[in-house]
Every structure is written in C-alpha cells, then in structure tokens.
Amino acid sequence: MLFEEKMTVHNLYIFDRNGNCLYYNEWNRKKQAGISKEEEFKLMYGMLFSIRSFVSKMSPLDMKEGFLSFQTSKYRLHYYETPSGLKFVMNTDLSVTNARDTLQHIYSN
C-alpha cells in the first residue's frame, strides 16, 4: 500500500559563490521577513556563511559534507552546496527529512 505524503515547499533560493542570489521563488510562504528582498537575500546568505563557519569550528570530527539542514518549530531549511560554490537553499515543512537528493536533482537537470 502506498502512502501519499503531503509535503509543503515554502521557497527556494539559489546563490552563487559570491553571495549573489541567482534565483528565488516562493510557493507557500505565509510570513515575509519584514525587510526588502535584497536585504533578505543578504541576510540569508550571511546566515548560511556563518553557519558553515560555525559548524566547521564546532565539529568534533573532520566533516565531508558539512552543514546539511536545520529545523525550527515550524519549518526546515535544507542546504546543498556544489563544488563550484553554488548554494541551493530550500525551506519546507517539518515532514521533509531529506531534500538533498531533490536539490541535487535541481542542480544536475
């Protein structure tokens, strides 16, 4: 018996290695950040840059992939970075545990 899982994707950001937002789209966003889109992109990129630096210092062991995702009480942020520095960021609801393959698919197709 196949169960159909309802998953919600809120939005998707794609950044290049310099922090420029190459693509943004939202499908199901209920709350805006309260700042302009330009500022939001900068804040998002800055947060991810800081999280990556934080994780590389905090990590007790050597990492291969590094930061994968984080979750709050209401959403989950998935992160995928290519070797060329392209960053894919997707916010979903909490039911999605692993969107890495999806992001990799978006990158390679």
Next chain:
Amino acid sequence: MSGRKEVHPCESPLDNLYMRKLVLSAGQDATAKMVIFSVYVVNKAGGLIYQYDNYVPRAEAEKTFSYPLDLVLKHHDEKVVVSFGQRDGIRVGHAVLSINGVDVIGKNTADGKDILEYLKDASNYPVSIRFGRARLSSNEKLMLASMFHSLFAIGSQLSPEVGSSGIEMLETDVFKLHCFQTLTGIKFIVLADPRQSGIDALLRKIYEIYSDFALKNPFYSLEMPIRCELFDQNLKSALEVAEKAGNFGAGS
C-alpha cells in the same frame, strides 16, 4: 573482491561459528557506540555561562618528515595549520599539535621558536610532527556560543511560517546540534552523534538540573557562569544515562 571471508583455523565448524559471532558483536558495539560530545549553556544576552566536553574524539596523525616538507603550512588564528598537501590522514585545516613529541604553544614550539622558521631549517630534520583537529580555546567557545545565539534569532526571522521558534536542531554529516530555549531566554545546547536519540528528553533534564542545582544555589547569580559542583555531577550522570538509553533505542 567482495564476499571474501577470513577463515580462522579452528578445531571444528562450531568454533568457526562462535568466532564469527564474537567478531560480529564486537563490530556492532563499535558502530553502535553513540556519544554526546558536549553541552553548552547560553544566557539571555548570548554569553556562554557553562560548557562541558563529554567526549572529544581526536583524529590525529603523527608522521616523521624529511627535508623539504611537502605540506604547505600557514598561520591561522594563532595556530599553524595545513593549507595544502592533504594526505595519509593529515587533512587541510589540521593544526600542528606537537613537534618531536613536545606539544607546541600556538605559533611557537615549546622552546619559543617560530614553527614555520623551525621547519624551514634543513638541520632540524628528520622531524616528527603530530597533526590533528585543534582543540577549541575558551575564547573560541565563547565566540561560537554568541554566534549561535545570533543565528538562532535569524533562523526565526527568516521563517516562511508564522510563529516559528529559532533553530532547534542543526544537522551535519558528523554531528547534530540540539537547542532548547526556555521561557526565560536560557539556551541549552547539546552536540551529539547524529544517530543518538532521546536528546529532547535530555535537554529537559538539563533544564531540571539547572533549576535544582544552579538556580536554587543561594550563591549563584542569574546569567553568570555556572560554577556549582552539584550541577556538574548531576549533568555528567544525566549524560551517561542518556547515552545508554540512546544506545538501546538505536539497537532495537
């Protein structure tokens, strides 16, 4: 290549079975051992008030080198780190931990000589250097805790959903960071193995221990560093219980 089984010279086929079982269970124990790496407590303002390292696995490699050194080293954050030349367990980002068995002090050897200068001199070779992940200094831990405090808040601000909390769980391929923020703004942060279960219960338990042994301590001031012996003791035993419980959970 696959399917090659090591045949142990045994008395009877039954012995062989017993030995295989032993090896299997030992292997299972090794992979099932899950640990809680560390605990951080951050106050309302983002300052670190308590830190405990339960288990710090150190990936280290000690090798003897001859002149010239084929690794490229550089100064970074008052340490000497590998910049290029990753090989044999020595990764980029690993720091020089000791030279010829003697621990280094920051950028200098124990004698006070600059490490890079020392390693440029051919007369000092062959030299034995130990590389590994550098331990975090207290200052670095303070900075990282404050950094997380801010990231926690930004996670809430950038939420596409209404009423989101800050970052409650952050996942990497090597560890998982869990954070519980109390109603008074104190954050309890636990770094653990990604497969470890029961961390939510552990975070609540640490909150309980904080209330019982720090807050109820008449000599403890709010938002200040926690220096209460009973807090340390109870925290350690709570971690032990959580590790054991987590192991059972994963095995079944």
